[in-house]
Amino acid sequence: MDGLTERGFFALAVFGYGLSAIYSVFLWRKGFQRDDRLNYAVLAFFFIAHTTAMALRGFSLSRCPVNNLFEAMMFIMWTIVASYLVLGLFRRLRFLGAFASPVLLAMGVFALMPGLDTTEGDVSKMASLHAALILLSYGAFGIGSFAALMYLMVERDLKMHRARAILSVLPSIQRLELISTRLLIAGLVLLTAGLSLAPVLMKDRYGVFFQADAKIVWSGIVWAAYAILLVARWWSSQGGRKFAWGAVGSFSFVLLTFWGVNLLSKAHQP
Amino acid sequence: MPIITIGLSHRTCAVDVRERFAFSDADIPAALTELKARGLVSEGVIVSTCNRMEIYAVTNSSERKVLDELRDFIVAQKAYNNAINGEFYLYSEPQSLEHLFKVACGMDSMLLGETEILGQLKKAYDLALQHKHTGARLNKAFQRAFNVAKHVRTATNIQRGSVSVASAAVELAEKIFNTLEDHKVMVIGAGDTSEKTARALLSRGAQSVIVANRSFDRAAALALELGGTAVSFDNWTEEFQDIDIVISSTAAPHYILDRTKLEPIMKARRRRPLLLIDIAVPRDIEPEVNFLESVYLYNIDDLQAIADGYLKQRQEEIAKCEAIIREKAQALLEPSASGMSFQPNLAQPA
Numbered sequence: 185m186d187g188l189t190e191r192g193f194f195a196l197a198v199f200g201y202g203l204s205a206i207y208s209v210f211l212w213r214k215g216f217q218r219d220d221r222l223n224y225a226v227l228a229f230f231f232i233a234h235t236t237a238m239a240l241r242g243f244s245l246s247r248c249p250v251n252n253l254f255e256a257m258m259f260i261m262w263t264i265v266a267s268y269l270v271l272g273l274f275r276r277l278r279f280l281g282a283f284a285s286p287v288l289l290a291m292g293v294f295a296l297m298p299g300l301d302t303t304e305g306d307v308s309k310m311a312s313l314h315a316a317l318i319l320l321s322y323g324a325f326g327i328g329s330f331a332a333l334m335y336l337m338v339e340r341d342l343k344m345h346r347a348r349a350i351l352s353v354l355p356s357i358q359r360l361e362l363i364s365t366r367l368l369i370a371g372l373v374l375l376t377a378g379l380s381l382a383p384v385l386m387k388d389r390y391g392v393f394f395q396a397d398a399k400i401v402w403s404g405i406v407w408a409a410y411a412i413l414l415v416a417r418w419w420s421s422q423g424g425r426k427f428a429w430g431a432v433g434s435f436s437f438v439l440l441t442f443w444g445v446n447l448l449s450k451a452h453q454p
Numbered sequence: 455m456p457i458i459t460i461g462l463s464h465r466t467c468a469v470d471v472r473e474r475f476a477f478s479d480a481d482i483p484a485a486l487t488e489l490k491a492r493g494l495v496s497e498g499v500i501v502s503t504c505n506r507m508e509i510y511a512v513t514n515s516s517e518r519k520v521l522d523e524l525r526d527f528i529v530a531q532k533a534y535n536n537a538i539n540g541e542f543y544l545y546s547e548p549q550s551l552e553h554l555f556k557v558a559c560g561m562d563s564m565l566l567g568e569t570e571i572l573g574q575l576k577k578a579y580d581l582a583l584q585h586k587h588t589g590a591r592l593n594k595a596f597q598r599a600f601n602v603a604k605h606v607r608t609a610t611n612i613q614r615g616s617v618s619v620a621s622a623a624v625e626l627a628e629k630i631f632n633t634l635e636d637h638k639v640m641v642i643g644a645g646d647t648s649e650k651t652a653r654a655l656l657s658r659g660a661q662s663v664i665v666a667n668r669s670f671d672r673a674a675a676l677a678l679e680l681g682g683t684a685v686s687f688d689n690w691t692e693e694f695q696d697i698d699i700v701i702s703s704t705a706a707p708h709y710i711l712d713r714t715k716l717e718p719i720m721k722a723r724r725r726r727p728l729l730l731i732d733i734a735v736p737r738d739i740e741p742e743v744n745f746l747e748s749v750y751l752y753n754i755d756d757l758q759a760i761a762d763g764y765l766k767q768r769q770e771e772i773a774k775c776e777a778i779i780r781e782k783a784q785a786l787l788e789p790s791a792s793g794m795s796f797q798p799n800l801a802q803p804a
Contacts, residue, residue, distance in 0.1 A: 338629070342629060343744065345756045347759070349626075349629055350625055350626060350760050350764075351615065351763055351764070356632050357630055358630065358632040359632045425747060
């Protein structure tokens with residue numbers, strides 16, 4: 185593996201996530217009745233390659249690798265897999281991998297597209313911290329949305345009296361809702377911390393605390409969406425399916441618009 | 455000296471025959487002493503449960519002859535005057551060992567894969583051991599049977615899941631609620647199945663139970679048995695706000711709970727999940743309530759389908775279990791394992 189670059193290691197990790205995605209189809213068809221140890225092991229193994237890619241890039245730049253779309257995607261995926269490996273220590277939560285790996289594969293293939301791994305100029309430590317916190321929050325939102333997706337599946341199975349609801353080795357819907365809520369709270373805290381650094385960075389770079397940049401407005405919308413979702417969860421008991429759809433929808437919005445917003449943002453161009 | 459087995463079970467005869475041949479714990483040591491005194495067996499264990507009566511024994515005489523004599527002994531002991539017509543099964547090695555292992559694994563039970571029989575088998579063995587009716591061969595065979603049961607439980611799905619309506623209801627509750635510990639159960643109509651279901655939920659940690667029945671005395675009696683409280687049948691909806699699991703089995707000819715009644719209650723409950731188990735026929739709860747958010751309604755057919763699903767899953771495991779059992783029985787019969795060589799004989803049905 186001496187000849188592999190960080191992109192090579194990352195491509196290897198994406199290949200592994202692809203294998204996991206294929207195996208996930210089998211788990212799905214089998215009704216999640218078997219322990220998901222194999223999928224967990226596959227993701228854990230290729231996570232090593234992913235971490236190696238991150239480390240190589242980080243050491244070569246002497247900073248956290250979060251400064252272009254390739255690095256951002258790599259970082260979000262790394263956060264998702266790391267969170268999954270921790271949650272997956274609990275047997276019933278190991279199936280989250282089956283929900284995560286298809287998205288990881290899609291994100292990985294997108295990240296490897298040419299033109300995304302651009303060379304950045306000097307980036308301050310605070311800018312790196314700002315980006316890292318925000319990308320960590322997207323990772324938490326991602327794994328939270330997978331838990332919500334699992335909730336929707338189990339809840340539907342219970343409503344429709346499908347045998348899979350009982351025969352599968354999946355957690356209760358209350359537990360899934362709890363996990364999803366906690367991950368979204370963690371994500372919102374990280375996003376708030378990351379965004380709170382933005383005015384300082386703006387002042388340093390452009391001499392103003394705020395400007396109506398596409399990504400800044402978009403980040404505000406994402407923050408507001410998650411904040412409303414969590415507040416509604418408590419104040420008006422909008423838990424259950426509505427909350428789960430909100431979590432899945434919000435993360436889908438982030439994934440689908442992240443690339444376009446980065447292209448539109450002048451404040452986030454080198 | 456081979457191990458032989460003679461017995462009868464739910465597979466070979468009805469309960470009226472089984473009850474005639476049942477041994478009480480107090481009678482077993484004396485029966486084994488008698489068998490040894492007659493020189494029929496050198497070691498023996500009698501297993502007597504509601505579904506089977508079996509004698510596992512070691513003999514140094516001709517197996518066929520001893521099996522016949524054992525059958526005659528049992529018939530005489532129990533003063534059974536009717537004709538014997540296929541009720542007894544007689545096994546010699548290796549079938550006797552395979553049968554013992556199957557029984558230990560719950561594969562010969564009425565409820566495939568049930569675990570209660572393992573405890574009963576251990577109890578029967580302990581009783582014989584205490585009275586010094588076992589020796590090297592039966593000790594080894596029973597210890598191995600307990601190990602095989604453990605191995606089969608971990609290596610296969612033969613004991614997985616609920617195969618009764620009550621345990622299916624518990625499993626369902628555990629798929630909805632994080633834990634049953636802080637959840638209250640309401641029983642509407644004090645029927646047998648609802649009582650079993652409530653007991654099963656309580657045994658898994660449900661916080662408390664409220665019983666409502668048309669006859670308040672019956673509700674109070676059941677509440678006392680379950681350690682809960684009884685409420686008047688006319689006021690049961692007042693308690694509904696704090697309840698998370700409802701088991702309904704009244705004899706009402708119409709729905710006692712419908713969507714119109716439940717909708718405002720769910721609002722007041724702030725959409726906390728509610729599991730409704732309707733085991734009444736005709737049904738007590740309008741099927742439409744299942745369309746309400748956070749309401750999960752299951753009727754008796756739904757629960758039976760879950761139980762059947764598990765049973766099917768268990769049946770699919772039979773071949774895997776039998777292969778393990780055959781292998782373990784052969785391993786026990788190998789000279790190195792038993793300390794001597796045995797010539798297996800084929801089983802002879804009575």
